[in-house]
Ligand SMILES: O=C(O)[C@@H](CO)OP(=O)(O)O
């Protein structure tokens with residue numbers, strides 16, 4: 124790690140979903156007209172860094188995601204992500220003997236209560252893995268629990284759309300192989316995993332899961348036949364018996380286990396169900412630790428992510444201003460700080476909100492101009508050592524799967540980056556730009572018949588990392604190749620003229 128003697132304040136821009144791939148079908152970033160981003164990658168020290176799989180603490184071959192991406196950028200080291208910790212407990216047999224789980228299951232077996240499993244049914248591995256339901260069903264059967272209800276959440280965002288039938292079929296196979304379990308409700312993730320605070324969406328799932336109230340269907344085939352808007356927006360539906368009665372409701376003596384390993388979306392549903400069942404005698408658990416208001420016991424704890432950039436800035440008395448739109452505000456604050464909600468005196472947060480409902484395809488610009496305004500304002504302050512911002516468009520619009528809207532999102536981002544670079548030069552600041560995982564560089568995937576289908580999910584591609592020097596700043600003419608997101612915090616600290624944190628295993632790219 125080379126310490127620059129030339130210490131200057133700077134700006135860290137995380138371009139969400141900004142991955143790298145060779146030009147080709149579906150690469151919206153290669154098609155987009157982005158002269159500023161292309162220009163700095165050619166002119167200034169730049170490289171590609173890994174942002175997926177074991178490089179950032181995910182299982183090998185797993186696409187990157189915003190949580191682990193921002194956590195590793197902040198921590199300056201790979202972190203065992205919750206999905207890895209769960210898989211490790213499964214593989215070691217630890218989950219089977221997990222005392223919180225066995226105590227709950229034994230109480231159900233003794234009292235005749237039912238277990239309700241609530242989770243995203245896909246193998247997208249961003250929020251959940253459907254195979255974890257298989258393990259939980261198998262453990263419940265082994266502990267003598269007779270009734271297990273699966274409340275499946277359909278995806279269509281982390282995996283190709285209209286694949287819910289495939290995954291629900293897998294869940295039905297789990298029932299056959301483990302000898303226990305039935306499907307009780309099916310809800311699209313647009314309802315069940317809303318994180319915008321729209322509790323009307325959440326309530327429809329809570330009523331279906333807890334009270335068996337909502338649209339009715341005899342089997343999941345009937346549900347999918349009516350799923351006109353794709354997997355994300357499948358109406359929360361209750362499965363019924365021949366008489367049209369709901370197969371399951373949550374009763375006293377039952378237990379609910381949330382099976383997503385990622386908290387930031389399912390936590391809204393978990394809190395709503397806890398409130399809804401406050402007067403009931405229902406044990407509620409989660410597979411991993413959730414950031415809910417309610418205190419929900421978790422089966423698998425999370426890795427320690429302390430000692431990162433936020434702690435180093437605080438230790439050196441360096442003020443930072445964090446800026447993002449609401450979709451990515453937690454990422455540039457809470458996750459960048461290692462899932463630590465302590466607000467440090469040297470830290471200021473600017474959350475850009477909008478009162479109109481987001482229309483990402485129609486308005487790929489989102490509110491990025493206001494994000495850039497806030498970055499430029501903070502850059503003008505001499506008491507601010509670091510401005511750290513997330514530019515959300517490329518990922519958030521990328522998730523729509525709409526190639527042309529994503530091209531526009533990238534082009535608009537290019538223009539706003541130009542404004543920020545101009546302000547940085549005027550205020551004597553360097554700028555580090557990095558993606559947190561790939562997305563828009565791959566907007567289509569071959570379907571079962573080989574024909575390209577729209578794909579709005581993340582990728583395992585590396586992401587660009589660029590250092591734009593402050594005017595007159597002396598920097599090496601190239602960045603070290605072969606790095607990962609773990610090397611960003613050490614690079615930022617070196618540019619600030621500070622050493623890496625002792626817990627950081629990443630090394631400066633300079
Ligand atoms: O939107 C989300 O929750 C995930 C995709 O499911 O994306 P990101 O990791 O970028 O938040």
Ligand SMILES: [Mn+2]
Pocket residue numbers: 139140188189190192518559560
């Ligand atoms: Mn992201």
Ligand SMILES: [Mn+2]
Pocket residue numbers: 140189518519522562581
């Ligand atoms: Mn995303």
